[in-house]
Amino acid sequence: MNIETAGLIRRFGRTEAVAGVDLQAGPGVFGLLGPNGAGKTTLLRMMATVIPPSSGTLRLLGRDPGAFGPRREIRRRLGYLPQSLGYYPSFTVLEFVEYFALLKELPPARVPGAVAAAVEQVGLGDKARARLRTLSGGMLRRVGIAQAIVNKPELLLLDEPTAGLDPEQRVSFRAMLRDLGQRASVVVSTHLVEDVGAACTEVALMHQGKIVFRGTPDELTARGVAGGAGDAPLERGYTAVLAEARS
Amino acid sequence: MAYCNRGEMDDDGLIAAVAAGDDRALRELLSRHGPWLAARLRRVLPAAEVEDVLQETFLAVWRGAAGYRPAGSAGGWLWGIARRQAALWLRRRGPAELALPAVPADGRALADPAEAALQHAELADAVNALGPAGGAQREVWQLMYVEDRPVAEVAELMGVPEGTVKSRAYRARRLMRAALRREPVRDGGGR
Amino acid sequence: MSGPELTGDRGGLAAGGPLPPDVDLGRVWLGVATQVWRRRPGRVERLAGRLLRSPGLARALVTTPSLLLGWVIATVVLLAAGAVATRASGTPWVALCAPALAAAGIAYAYGPGIDPAWELSCSMAVSDRMVLLVRALALFGLNALLGVAASAVSGAAAALTFGWLIPMTAMCGLALATATVARSANAGVAAGLAGWVIAVLAGKAVDGHVLTAITDSALVLPYLAIAACGTAIAVYMTRIPRGTA
Numbered sequence: 001m002n003i004e005t006a007g008l009i010r011r012f013g014r015t016e017a018v019a020g021v022d023l024q025a026g027p028g029v030f031g032l033l034g035p036n037g038a039g040k041t042t043l044l045r046m047m048a049t050v051i052p053p054s055s056g057t058l059r060l061l062g063r064d065p066g067a068f069g070p071r072r073e074i075r076r077r078l079g080y081l082p083q084s085l086g087y088y089p090s091f092t093v094l095e096f097v098e099y100f101a102l103l104k105e106l107p108p109a110r111v112p113g114a115v116a117a118a119v120e121q122v123g124l125g126d127k128a129r130a131r132l133r134t135l136s137g138g139m140l141r142r143v144g145i146a147q148a149i150v151n152k153p154e155l156l157l158l159d160e161p162t163a164g165l166d167p168e169q170r171v172s173f174r175a176m177l178r179d180l181g182q183r184a185s186v187v188v189s190t191h192l193v194e195d196v197g198a199a200c201t202e203v204a205l206m207h208q209g210k211i212v213f214r215g216t217p218d219e220l221t222a223r224g225v226a227g228g229a230g231d232a233p234l235e236r237g238y239t240a241v242l243a244e245a246r247s
Numbered sequence: 248m249a250y251c252n253r254g255e256m257d258d259d260g261l262i263a264a265v266a267a268g269d270d271r272a273l274r275e276l277l278s279r280h281g282p283w284l285a286a287r288l289r290r291v292l293p294a295a296e297v298e299d300v301l302q303e304t305f306l307a308v309w310r311g312a313a314g315y316r317p318a319g320s321a322g323g324w325l326w327g328i329a330r331r332q333a334a335l336w337l338r339r340r341g342p343a344e345l346a347l348p349a350v351p352a353d354g355r356a357l358a359d360p361a362e363a364a365l366q367h368a369e370l371a372d373a374v375n376a377l378g379p380a381g382g383a384q385r386e387v388w389q390l391m392y393v394e395d396r397p398v399a400e401v402a403e404l405m406g407v408p409e410g411t412v413k414s415r416a417y418r419a420r421r422l423m424r425a426a427l428r429r430e431p432v433r434d435g436g437g438r
Numbered sequence: 439m440s441g442p443e444l445t446g447d448r449g450g451l452a453a454g455g456p457l458p459p460d461v462d463l464g465r466v467w468l469g470v471a472t473q474v475w476r477r478r479p480g481r482v483e484r485l486a487g488r489l490l491r492s493p494g495l496a497r498a499l500v501t502t503p504s505l506l507l508g509w510v511i512a513t514v515v516l517l518a519a520g521a522v523a524t525r526a527s528g529t530p531w532v533a534l535c536a537p538a539l540a541a542a543g544i545a546y547a548y549g550p551g552i553d554p555a556w557e558l559s560c561s562m563a564v565s566d567r568m569v570l571l572v573r574a575l576a577l578f579g580l581n582a583l584l585g586v587a588a589s590a591v592s593g594a595a596a597a598l599t600f601g602w603l604i605p606m607t608a609m610c611g612l613a614l615a616t617a618t619v620a621r622s623a624n625a626g627v628a629a630g631l632a633g634w635v636i637a638v639l640a641g642k643a644v645d646g647h648v649l650t651a652i653t654d655s656a657l658v659l660p661y662l663a664i665a666a667c668g669t670a671i672a673v674y675m676t677r678i679p680r681g682t683a
Contacts, residue, residue, distance in 0.1 A: 045557075048561045049561060050557060050560045050561050072563050072565075075561060075562060075563040076563045078561060080558065080561045082557040082558055084557075085555060085557070085558060086553075086554025086555045086556070087554060087555065088501075088554065088555065094475050094477065095477065098477060099497060099501070100558065100562065102493050102494035102497045102564075103494040103497075103498065103559070103562040103563065103564045104494070104562060104563050104564075105492070105494055105563040105564060108493045112472045112473070112475065112476035112477075113468070113472045115475070116468055116471040116472040116475055117468055119471075119475075120464075120467075120468060120471065125274070125467075125471070126271055128270065128471070128475055129270065129475070147558075270471070270474050270475065273470070273474065274467060274471075277463065277466065277467055277470065278463070281457070281463045281466065282456055282457035282463070285457055285458055285461045285463070286456065286457065286458055289458040289461065294458065294460035294461055297458070297461050298461055298462065298465055298466050298469070299469075301461075301463075301466045302466050302469040302470055305466070305470045306470055306473055306474070309470070309473075309474055
C-alpha cells in the first residue's frame, strides 16, 4: 500500500475542505474526479506533504509524513505537479528539471541521465535548451510533468496534468501514465472525464470533501445507465453520482 | 538557433551546425546515419556494444565536429570515427570476443584481428551495395575482380557484348567506391 | 510522448543495411544527450555543495535572485559610491545605506514573493527552511563583508564601521516578514527601505544627528527584537503555503 488514509480531515478556518476521507491505494493509476471546491486539490496537497492534515491518519509509502525524517524519505520518492506551477523564466527546460532533481536529493551522478530521460519522455528533446519564457502553455505543462517524473517516483501526484495539451499529446500522456502505474501509485486529479476512463484503473469521485464513489471506470459508467446528463457514458455516470450526492 | 528544418539540411550543413553547438543537428545525424553504422558495426560487435560504440562515436562527433573538412564525405568521416571506437573496444576485449570471419579474402592473416574484423565488415557492406546476389553488378564483380577473368571471357559467360561488360564493371567500381567512402551515388539507378 | 522515432533509414546512401532489430537508437541518443546536455556546476557551487553536504542546497544558494552576479555587482557599485561620497562629504553614507541594501537583498531571496514555484518547493526533500537559512546567512554575510570593507575604505570610525550591522538585522527581519506576508518581494524591499528611512529621520529628529539611528546603544535591543519578530513572522507565514485550492 502506497497511500493509506483514515478519517482524513483538513480545515481552513471554519470550512472543511477535506471532510473525512478513507483511502487505500497500491500501484496503479487512480483518478480523482469532482467539481471545483470538492477538495481534490487539498487532498493532493496533503499527499504531497505540502500541508499537514488537521486530523485523521495519513501514511505514505509506509511512512508517517508528520515526522521530519520519514517526510524527507517520502519526498525523495515523490513526484508532484501542482495545479498551477510557476516557472523560472530565465531557466532552460534542462535547468528547471535538473533543479528539482537536485532538490529531491537524487544522487548527483544519476542526475544528468535522469534529466535527459525525463525531458525525452515528455517529448521536449527539441526544446531542451530553450528558455522557459519562450515556451507555450502546453509545453510548460510538459516541463512540469518532466520534473515530477525525473526521480522515477513511487508516488506521483498530478493536479490537472493535461491542461493545455492537445489531443495527440494527451493520448501519449495517458500511455505514459499506464506505464508508470505498473510500479508506482499515480493519482491524477482532473476535470476531464475521458482522461480518467482511458488511463485509470480506479476512480474516486469527491463531493464537498468526501468520497462519494469509489470503483472502476466501468462501475462509474454503470451508475449512469439509468439516466444522467452527459454526452459520454462515463460523463453520465459522473453526473448521476453527483446528483445522488447532492440530494 | 534560428528556425530551420534540420531534416532538409545536408550532412555538411548538419556537421557545421553541430560544431556551432546545435544538439538537434547531432540528433538528426544520428537518425540519418545511425542505422547503417549500426548495421556495419553489428557484423563485428554484439548488440549492446554496438549501442555503446555508437554512443561514443556521436559523442566524439559532438566534440570533434569543428575538425570536419566538407570536401570529404560525411559518411566516410563518421565511419572513420566509429571504426576507431570499435577497434578500441575490440582490442580491449581480446580475441575471444571477436565475431571473426573464417579467413580474410586474400588469405593473408592480418596481424591485428580487430583490423581484420573491421575490414571484413566494410567489404561486406560494399559488396552488398552492388545489389542482390545474382544481379548484373555482382556477377561482373565476382567474375572480373574476384576470379580475375579477362573481359572477353566474362562477356561470353554472361551472354552480353564486351561493351556491356565494361560499362557494368565501371558501374560496379563506382558503386563500390561510393559505398566504401559512404557517398551517395550521383547518377540515377542503372543496370 | 517519447520523442521522434530514431529508426528512419534515409534513402540516397549506398545500402549498408537497415537498423539491426536488437539495436535501439533511442537508447543511444539518451546516452549521447546525457553527456551533451549535462550542466557542469561552477566552482562556487561545487564548494558550496561540499560545505553544505548537499548539491541541492548549493544549487538553491547560487540561484538566489539577489546573489546573482548582477545584483552583487550593483551592491558593490552602490557601496563604493557611498564610500566615495563619505570621503568627500564626511557624512557616513555607507553606514546609512548598507542596512537598506541588505534588506532589499533578503526580500529577494526567499518565499512566495520571489519564488514562482513556491508550492512545488514546499514538497522538496531539501526543505525550504534550510534554503531560507542558507540564503539568509549567505546574503547577510556578503552584505556585512562588503559593507565593512566599504566603511573601512571610506575612513569611518570603528563604531560606525560595525555599528550598522545591528540595524541591518532589524531591517532584514522587517523586509523578510513583509515579503512573505504580502507574497511580494517588492513589498518587502519597500518595507525595509521605509523602515530604515523612518528610523534615521526619527533619530535625527530626536538628537539632531543623522547617525543616531546607528550609534545610539539604547536601540540595540529594540533592533534585535525587530529582527527576531520579523524572522518569526516569516517562518510562521511560510509554514503552510497558501495554495490555490
